[in-house]
Amino acid sequence: MLDPEGHVTSWNAGAERIKGFGADEIIGKHFSSFYTDEDRTAGVPTNALETARREGKYEAEGWRVRKDGTRFWASVVIDAIKDETGELVGFAKITRDMTEKRASQQALLEAERRFRILVQGVTDYAIFMLDPEGQVANWNAGAQRIKGYAPDEIVGEHFSRFYTEEDREAGVPFRALETARETGRYEAEGWRVRKDGTRFWASVVIDAIKDDAGDIVGFAKVTRDMTEKRETQLRLEESREQLFRSQKMEALGQLTGGLAHDFNNLLTAILGAADLGLRSLGDPERLQRMLDGIRNSAQRGAGITKQLLAFARAQQLETKTIDLRAFLNDVTTLLRPSVRSNIDLVIEMSDHVWSIDSDPGALELALLNLAFNARDAMSEGGTLKISATNELLNGAPDGLRGEHVALRVTDTGEGMRPETMERVFEPFFTTKAYGEGTGLGLSQVFGFAKQSGGALTVESEVGKGSTFTIYLPVSKGMAGATFNGQPHKHGRVLVVEDDVLVAEFAAGMLSELGFDPTVTHSAKEALERLSGEQRPALIFSDIVMPGGISGLELARKVRQRFPELPILLTTGYSEQVAGAHGFPILQKPYELSSLADALSKLLKQEIAAA
Numbered sequence: 001m002l003d004p005e006g007h008v009t010s011w012n013a014g015a016e017r018i019k020g021f022g023a024d025e026i027i028g029k030h031f032s033s034f035y036t037d038e039d040r041t042a043g044v045p046t047n048a049l050e051t052a053r054r055e056g057k058y059e060a061e062g063w064r065v066r067k068d069g070t071r072f073w074a075s076v077v078i079d080a081i082k083d084e085t086g087e088l089v090g091f092a093k094i095t096r097d098m099t100e101k102r103a104s105q106q107a108l109l110e111a112e113r114r115f116r117i118l119v120q121g122v123t124d125y126a127i128f129m130l131d132p133e134g135q136v137a138n139w140n141a142g143a144q145r146i147k148g149y150a151p152d153e154i155v156g157e158h159f160s161r162f163y164t165e166e167d168r169e170a171g172v173p174f175r176a177l178e179t180a181r182e183t184g185r186y187e188a189e190g191w192r193v194r195k196d197g198t199r200f201w202a203s204v205v206i207d208a209i210k211d212d213a214g215d216i217v218g219f220a221k222v223t224r225d226m227t228e229k230r231e232t233q234l235r236l237e238e239s240r241e242q243l244f245r246s247q248k249m250e251a252l253g254q255l256t257g258g259l260a261h262d263f264n265n266l267l268t269a270i271l272g273a274a275d276l277g278l279r280s281l282g283d284p285e286r287l288q289r290m291l292d293g294i295r296n297s298a299q300r301g302a303g304i305t306k307q308l309l310a311f312a313r314a315q316q317l318e319t320k321t322i323d324l325r326a327f328l329n330d331v332t333t334l335l336r337p338s339v340r341s342n343i344d345l346v347i348e349m350s351d352h353v354w355s356i357d358s359d360p361g362a363l364e365l366a367l368l369n370l371a372f373n374a375r376d377a378m379s380e381g382g383t384l385k386i387s388a389t390n391e392l393l394n395g396a397p398d399g400l401r402g403e404h405v406a407l408r409v410t411d412t413g414e415g416m417r418p419e420t421m422e423r424v425f426e427p428f429f430t431t432k433a434y435g436e437g438t439g440l441g442l443s444q445v446f447g448f449a450k451q452s453g454g455a456l457t458v459e460s461e462v463g464k465g466s467t468f469t470i471y472l473p474v475s476k477g478m479a480g481a482t483f484n485g486q487p488h489k490h491g492r493v494l495v496v497e498d499d500v501l502v503a504e505f506a507a508g509m510l511s512e513l514g515f516d517p518t519v520t521h522s523a524k525e526a527l528e529r530l531s532g533e534q535r536p537a538l539i540f541s542d543i544v545m546p547g548g549i550s551g552l553e554l555a556r557k558v559r560q561r562f563p564e565l566p567i568l569l570t571t572g573y574s575e576q577v578a579g580a581h582g583f584p585i586l587q588k589p590y591e592l593s594s595l596a597d598a599l600s601k602l603l604k605q606e607i608a609a610a
């Protein structure tokens with residue numbers, strides 16, 4: 001309590017604790033001693049009492065001084081106390097120490113200020129807020145840089161103006177906010193428009209901002225200008241295509257050199273046989289032999305031309321499932337004429353080498369590149385061996401794991417010194433004379449292997465030849481192919497058929513066709529197997545089965561979980577054949593040939609009885 005002049009008349013324990021004076025030290029002293037010198041000089045304490053006297057109450061926050069001279073931030077309330085006649089008898093003064101509260105408030109403000117400065121100053125990202133309707137609420141330096149608007153031009157405008165007209169008409173901005181509202185976040189890439197009307201490729205994230213009650217109070221929008229990144233990527237793809245094309249031209253050049261020679265030989269043989277034939281008109285047996293010779297030579301020529309055309313035509317890079325046996329045969333046909341006669345060309349391949357998913361044009365080019373190098377390394381002759389083997393990798397090379405096919409090109413030529421070997425994959429690295437090498441062959445092979453999710457390795461020793469190996473992952477359709485066990489070249493089939501006899505019969509036919517059948521008698525059992533063990537190459541299921549899940553439902557479930565796993569359904573009811581909803585279906589009763597046809601179509605490879 002203060003008396004009407006402002007002298008302390010009573011003092012509680014809280015006052016002692018906060019201000020440090022004991023009651024005996026302070027009672028009778030003027031309350032202005034709690035104020036700072038500046039405040040006293042400015043007349044703050046006098047004003048406070050004046051106000052309380054006039055208005056009955058005074059409230060303020062400010063610095064006050066403790067007995068020991070330290071300051072604290074105080075919240076002060078002074079009430080005027082009057083007696084029943086209205087005469088002022090003194091003041092009740094309540095002071096609270098707010099130092100800590102003020103400090104945390106200040107810290108929060110400071111953090112907010114720093115954060116604002118940080119966001120404001122970011123120039124690589126446009127970061128701004130939208131109100132719940134999509135109007136721009138604030139704008140940072142990045143937004144200004146990327147989109148071209150100054151804050152006062154854009155705050156309050158609707159964010160849809162950043163979209164292209166087509167997108168606006170299609171309702172894209174509206175859907176973006178809806179998505180963010182419903183799921184909390186929207187992410188997309190697309191064209192956006194700058195203030196000057198130019199477009200840029202943007203990566204956009206919109207986050208919904210909710211208050212404690214879960215109501216949306218606005219959106220945070222972060223936009224990045226990806227134009228450059230996108231262009232770099234496009235250029236990279238373009239240059240890869242270019243490398244592929246120029247490499248192909250080079251390979252074609254090499255091939256036609258050998259082929260011209262080969263064709264010359266074929267034509268010589270044809271002309272010779274024709275000549276001899278003309279002279280043997282009287283000797284039907286001899287004539288027959290000559291005509292046969294002519295036909296054989298012409299057929300060989302036709303075969304080579306066909307390969308060459310196929311190779312020249314494959315312009316686009318596209319992935320297909322490749323059966324390596326047939327594929328390597330074709331490559332060899334193409335290659336053989338370009339390999340000098342002092343080189344033995346050997347192909348080694350197991351009967352059960354797995355299929356791979358790859359771009360045939362690029363793979364062919366890669367093998368030709370390796371073979372040309374091998375040939376060039378054997379000027380004195382030797383053996384060029386191309387082999388394909390199934391390999392189970394375990395972290396090497398290059399961290400590869402699981403089932404892979406290793407394609408090896410081995411020569412018995414000059415080999416390489418370690419310094420050369422280190423650099424062979426570099427683009428433009430060549431040890432060949434000008435005009436004989438471009439140094440791009442192995443770059444193509446390396447790029448191809450990497451892009452296919454595989455690897456390329458080299459082993460070599462001077463004078464002992466070299467081996468290049470392309471590792472390629474097994475075809476997705478073959479995953480779970482049998483390894484070293486009973487070999488089945490087309491992989492495992494999960495048969496689902498409730499009738500035991502029919503199941504056995506189906507399994508028998510599938511074995512006949514080179515598959516490894518696993519029989520289950522219900523969809524439920526099939527699903528259990530699918531989640532447990534390695535995935536089969538194919539599912540072959542009856543539609544009508546007693547109890548629980550039908551074959552059609554099974555097919556739908558499988559497609560959802562393993563979209564790449566091929567499914568063939570079968571039924572004896574013709575009305576179901578029509579209602580198979582996009583799943584291939586084989587009508588019962590079927591026989592070996594119709595089963596083989598259906599499977600060939602489904603797996604896009606030749607399936608025939610062994």
Ligand SMILES: Nc1ncnc2c1ncn2[C@@H]1O[C@H](COP(=O)(O)OP(=O)(O)O)[C@@H](O)[C@H]1O
Nearest residue numbers: 373374377424430431437438439440441442466
């Ligand atoms: N089988 C091989 N035996 C020896 N050296 C090889 C072999 N394959 C590649 N090289 C070396 O690697 C270099 C680069 O090969 P490549 O990229 O195909 O370009 P180029 O064949 O045009 O020189 C060759 O110049 C050669 O020195």
Ligand SMILES: [Mg+2]
Nearest residue numbers: 369373441442
């Ligand atoms: Mg080369």
